[in-house]
Amino acid sequence: MKSIYTLVPFFCVAGATSLNYCPFLGAVYPSPKTLCNDTAFQTVKHNISLSLDAIISGNSSLLGSTYVSNTTSLSVQIWSTSNTEPEFEYYYTSPLTKNATTGVTEVDEDTVFRIGSASKLWTVLLLLIEKGDAILSDRVVKWVPELADAAREIGDDFNRINHLDWSEVTLFELASQLSGIARDYAFGDLITLGLDLTQDGFPQVSEVPPCGTLAAGACNRTQYLQGILQAHPTFPTAYAPSYSNANFQILAYALEAMTNETYDTLLSRDLVKPLGLEHLTSTAPADKYGIIPWDAITSYWALNTGDEAPAGGLYASTKDMVKLGRAVLNSTLLSPAMTRRWMKPATHTGSLTASVGAPWEIYTIPTSRAVDVYTKSGDLGSYSSMTALSPDHGVGFTIIAAGNDTTAVVQTLTQAMMEMLVPALDAAAKEEAVVRFTGTYAHHGSNNKPNSSISITTDGGPGLRVEDWVNDSVDMIATIEALTGYTSTPSVRLYPTGLESSGQVSFIAIIQQLENMSSSSDVPCTTWFQVDSQVYGNVGVDEFLFEVDGRGDAVGLSPRALRTVLPRVSKI
Numbered sequence: 001m002k003s004i005y006t007l008v009p010f011f012c013v014a015g016a017t018s019l020n021y022c023p024f025l026g027a028v029y030p031s032p033k034t035l036c037n038d039t040a041f042q043t044v045k046h047n048i049s050l051s052l053d054a055i056i057s058g059n060s061s062l063l064g065s066t067y068v069s070n071t072t073s074l075s076v077q078i079w080s081t082s083n084t085e086p087e088f089e090y091y092y093t094s095p096l097t098k099n100a101t102t103g104v105t106e107v108d109e110d111t112v113f114r115i116g117s118a119s120k121l122w123t124v125l126l127l128l129i130e131k132g133d134a135i136l137s138d139r140v141v142k143w144v145p146e147l148a149d150a151a152r153e154i155g156d157d158f159n160r161i162n163h164l165d166w167s168e169v170t171l172f173e174l175a176s177q178l179s180g181i182a183r184d185y186a187f188g189d190l191i192t193l194g195l196d197l198t199q200d201g202f203p204q205v206s207e208v209p210p211c212g213t214l215a216a217g218a219c220n221r222t223q224y225l226q227g228i229l230q231a232h233p234t235f236p237t238a239y240a241p242s243y244s245n246a247n248f249q250i251l252a253y254a255l256e257a258m259t260n261e262t263y264d265t266l267l268s269r270d271l272v273k274p275l276g277l278e279h280l281t282s283t284a285p286a287d288k289y290g291i292i293p294w295d296a297i298t299s300y301w302a303l304n305t306g307d308e309a310p311a312g313g314l315y316a317s318t319k320d321m322v323k324l325g326r327a328v329l330n331s332t333l334l335s336p337a338m339t340r341r342w343m344k345p346a347t348h349t350g351s352l353t354a355s356v357g358a359p360w361e362i363y364t365i366p367t368s369r370a371v372d373v374y375t376k377s378g379d380l381g382s383y384s385s386m387t388a389l390s391p392d393h394g395v396g397f398t399i400i401a402a403g404n405d406t407t408a409v410v411q412t413l414t415q416a417m418m419e420m421l422v423p424a425l426d427a428a429a430k431e432e433a434v435v436r437f438t439g440t441y442a443h444h445g446s447n448n449k450p451n452s453s454i455s456i457t458t459d460g461g462p463g464l465r466v467e468d469w470v471n472d473s474v475d476m477i478a479t480i481e482a483l484t485g486y487t488s489t490p491s492v493r494l495y496p497t498g499l500e501s502s503g504q505v506s507f508i509a510i511i512q513q514l515e516n517m518s519s520s521s522d523v524p525c526t527t528w529f530q531v532d533s534q535v536y537g538n539v540g541v542d543e544f545l546f547e548v549d550g551r552g553d554a555v556g557l558s559p560r561a562l563r564t565v566l567p568r569v570s571k572i
């Protein structure tokens with residue numbers, strides 16, 4: 001019998017991490033269910049806690065003096081879809097806030113912050129809840145008729161460099177930052193900031209926005225759309241992502257038109273009531289609920305964002321943000337299929353590790369594979385927020401800060417959290433998978449010796465490893481080697497497919513000759529080409545199905561092409 005054992009010394013010498021296993025997109029183990037008991041998660045929690053302490057005491061190379069602990073307060077939670085309680089909490093109240101005369105004097109999970117552009121995420125969620133995702137292929141002019149009218153008015157003066165062709169823009173491109181429209185109108189314009197730059201090289205101009213200043217207040221719909229129509233496009237539609245608040249203000253106009261409801265009604269009907277949120281609003285709640293650094297004007301606590309609220313004006317507590325994030329990952333408000341479709345990139349950026357969705361900001365963390373973390377950041381005045389979701393682990397985190405330099409604080413913390421958490425969550429998932437799935441599955445022959453068996457183990461590589469696979473004393477791995485024309489024993493590793501039903505968890509095998517795989521991550525993985533490529537009587541040779549008990553622990557394993565279930569006879 002040809003045994004895969006002969007390859008083990010080679011693996012050890014080569015070092016498992018240098019092998020390019022090329023797992024599929026997605027999880028390499030089922031999501032961890034009992035994080036609080038996983039040692040990898042305990043360790044990372046401890047490390048994260050120490051890192052946060054160091055940052056706040058100004059003793060971390062991560063942020064140094066960028067973290068102004070006299071003024072900047074922080075709220076952090078890590079949460080999972082298998083637990084309604086937070087997995088990790090951390091709050092810091094700055095002396096400025098402890099001493100505040102308006103707003104809270106102690107930060108906790110109920111403290112209300114402004115979440116800035118995280119509002120965009122909940123605006124898209126509202127649209128998906130109301131109308132599903134098919135409507136995203138509608139042209140925006142169907143729902144915001146002023147844009148069609150204005151395009152007609154431009155008529156012969158239309159010039160692609162100066163005007164966006166609105167008839168080409170779909171709702172999907174608004175939602176995924178691909179429309180090519182200007183970033184904003186009036187808000188943030190150097191002229192509306194009240195600076196006189198005519199002495200600093202800029203000319204006197206007549207295009208002074210009549211709105212969008214603290215004094216004049218938010219632009220109304222007419223003013224905003226007129227301004228946006230005069231603004232030059234950044235790129236042709238569907239060319240490259242360019243961050244724009246205008247996309248979401250216009251998307252919200254479309255949402256109101258297609259539902260004939262106000263944004264606030266939808267917010268309350270679709271999110272606040274079903275999830276029992278206490279503080280998600282588009283206008284400022286009573287001061288006593290919020291953290292208000294310095295005062296309500298300086299911090300932008302009181303800034304009325306008007307029709308721009310769906311793009312960046314919402315208020316929420318940490319608890320609300322966590323409930324929303326958990327509802328997304330747990331498909332509470334959308335079907336699982338629509339959630340998966342939503343949580344996909346719409347486009348790359350110019351960087352290999354950053355992509356853009358609708359309106360996800362997606363960061364790819366390299367581990368044994370590319371792990372995509374779906375995030376949405378937000379900044380407004382003295383406030384910054386981060387919502388981060390890892391679909392591979394069913395885990396997310398929320399960071400909110402108020403004070404000085406919060407954008408840098410939240411961005412840096414997010415990067416550090418992702419880099420610490422992702423490997424730890426893989427390790428936690430593996431700890432649970434070892435208990436749930438590894439061991440020997442076998443039928444015994446008449447002489448009471450196993451004549452059909454499969455051994456499942458783990459090693460330094462991703463997924464579960466099939467070490468031995470014998471059916472009626474025939475070495476199945478040798479059979480596969482002969483069938484595929486491989487010249488040496490192939491590696492057989494199992495990865496979860498995400499297909500589960502009561503009492504059953506499905507996995508798929510990658511069967512490959514590892515020594516021929518390049519160890520360079522620059523070489524594209526082609527394992528996904530091989531899925532289901534060998535079929536026996538309409539069942540893939542790579543299909544494996546674990547039968548599990550009420551706790552989720554495997555009691556049997558079926559290599560499905562063989563139409564047999566082998567009972568689990570020993571654990572590792």
Ligand SMILES: *[C@@H]1O[C@H](CO)[C@@H](O)[C@H](O)[C@H]1NC(C)=O
Pocket residue numbers: 034036037
């Ligand atoms: C964690 O482990 C303890 C001790 O083994 C056990 O009693 C408890 O049920 C476990 N908790 C979870 C959530 O699995």
Ligand SMILES: *[C@@H]1O[C@H](CO)[C@@H](O)[C@H](O)[C@H]1NC(C)=O
Pocket residue numbers: 040043044047420424
């Ligand atoms: C925790 O920090 C220690 C010391 O910096 C490091 O060796 C270890 O790998 C970290 N563990 C995790 C899970 O982040």
Ligand SMILES: *[C@@H]1O[C@H](CO)[C@@H](O)[C@H](O)[C@H]1NC(C)=O
Pocket residue numbers: 057059
């Ligand atoms: C700052 O960090 C250094 C090195 O990690 C440590 O020795 C020192 O005690 C820390 N100081 C404070 C105030 O935490």
Ligand SMILES: *[C@@H]1O[C@H](CO)[C@@H](O)[C@H](O)[C@H]1NC(C)=O
Pocket residue numbers: 070
């Ligand atoms: C922070 O507050 C402490 C104590 O009130 C003070 O000594 C220190 O100068 C302050 N630091 C800054 C950067 O304002």
Ligand SMILES: *[C@@H]1O[C@H](CO)[C@@H](O)[C@H](O)[C@H]1NC(C)=O
Pocket residue numbers: 080081082083084326330
């Ligand atoms: C996630 O959804 C499942 C099924 O809909 C539900 O049983 C579970 O309680 C939810 N988990 C959380 C943490 O809300």
Ligand SMILES: *[C@@H]1O[C@H](CO)[C@@H](O)[C@H](O)[C@H]1NC(C)=O
Pocket residue numbers: 095096099
């Ligand atoms: C707290 O407020 C008091 C009174 O306004 C002021 O004297 C004191 O300096 C403040 N302390 C801090 C840390 O801001």
Ligand SMILES: *[C@@H]1O[C@H](CO)[C@@H](O)[C@H](O)[C@H]1NC(C)=O
Pocket residue numbers: 220221222223
């Ligand atoms: C917007 O404001 C302008 C200037 O105040 C006003 O003329 C116009 O009627 C307003 N439009 C809407 C829709 O309120």
Ligand SMILES: *[C@@H]1O[C@H](CO)[C@@H](O)[C@H](O)[C@H]1NC(C)=O
Pocket residue numbers: 256257260261262
């Ligand atoms: C709903 O439709 C009616 C009739 O067209 C319109 O008057 C009203 O403003 C619409 N309401 C909203 C919230 O869009």
Ligand SMILES: *[C@@H]1O[C@H](CO)[C@@H](O)[C@H](O)[C@H]1NC(C)=O
Pocket residue numbers: 068071294298403404405
């Ligand atoms: C913090 O922000 C306040 C309000 O914007 C500003 O007045 C102050 O100079 C800032 N302090 C630091 C250290 O950046």
Ligand SMILES: *[C@@H]1O[C@H](CO)[C@@H](O)[C@H](O)[C@H]1NC(C)=O
Pocket residue numbers: 443444445446451452472473
């Ligand atoms: C292997 O075991 C099966 C099930 O117990 C039995 O039917 C079969 O005859 C055995 N084959 C050999 C070669 O022992």
Ligand SMILES: *[C@@H]1O[C@H](CO)[C@@H](O)[C@H](O)[C@H]1NC(C)=O
Pocket residue numbers: 452471472473474562563564
């Ligand atoms: C493999 O196992 C199945 C199911 O136990 C059995 O029917 C089949 O004959 C076996 N194959 C060989 C080559 O013995």
Ligand SMILES: *[C@@H]1O[C@H](CO)[C@@H](O)[C@H](O)[C@H]1NC(C)=O
Pocket residue numbers: 485486487513516
């Ligand atoms: C693996 O690499 C060896 C040496 O380059 C080559 O001879 C062999 O054909 C390759 N096998 C496959 C399946 O590509």
